[in-house]
Amino acid sequence: MDEKKATFGLQVISVNGIFYDDRAEEIILPLEDGEIALLANHEEMILGISDGVIKIKTPDGKWIYGAVSLGSVQVANNRCIVIVNTVERPEDIDKRRAQEAYEFAMEHLLQKQSIKEFKKSQAGLARALTRLKTASKYSN
Template sequence: MAERHSQTFMLEVVTPQRLIISEEVEELVAPGQEGSFGVWPGHTPFMTTLKIGELSYKKGQQERFLTVSCGYAEVRPDKAIILVETAERPEEIDLARAEQAKVRAEERLRSFGDETIDHARAQAALDRALARMAVAARGR
């Protein structure tokens, strides 16, 4: 087993389908429901809910990005566990599809007052599309 250095902590990002990441990192920034938060080695333990958005982490000189959906984060001094419905790396994102989803969601949101439109669902679709587009752009 590799020796853990005090400048890193274990990051795990997990969806119901797969383990996305399990590696030592120096820093994590995640989209909490009350705003983005950062995590560093030795961080005070806490749990929080996550919203749709961009998750970033640093490993060595590289900053890496994921798009994540709603979920939970458990932070401990030596480990952060991110449990989300979906997570995607930049290379897994179909940018054209994300752009089309953004347009569809914006059209739905413009029809405010139309009781056949689920506005919360349309807003979530827009948030998802914007996060996917931002992460895809960072990874290219």
């Protein structure tokens, strides 16, 4: 007997448009202190998302990956809405540009900066590392 897994409505949206808008079996999101996996009928909540990799399991069992930057997720009524600043598929990441951004951020972290500039450099470094890791680990 072929059992069908429960699904939920999922939207992943960034300033550049819609990354995913369909049913899903599971989504794994990066948080400041680790990851969280959300399944169908999850309790209602709102959480902050950190730079990292989102992993979406589609109803047919296929996994979709994306490098995300800061954002939030809202879960209610068997729907999940993820809103992030940026999201990129691994195959769309320009590894050379990501490496350059990493080197730029590292250089700036070593320089004397205001607290605001330091935080901005840290955020740039986190984004660059996420993009590099995602492109390396999840590209075909």
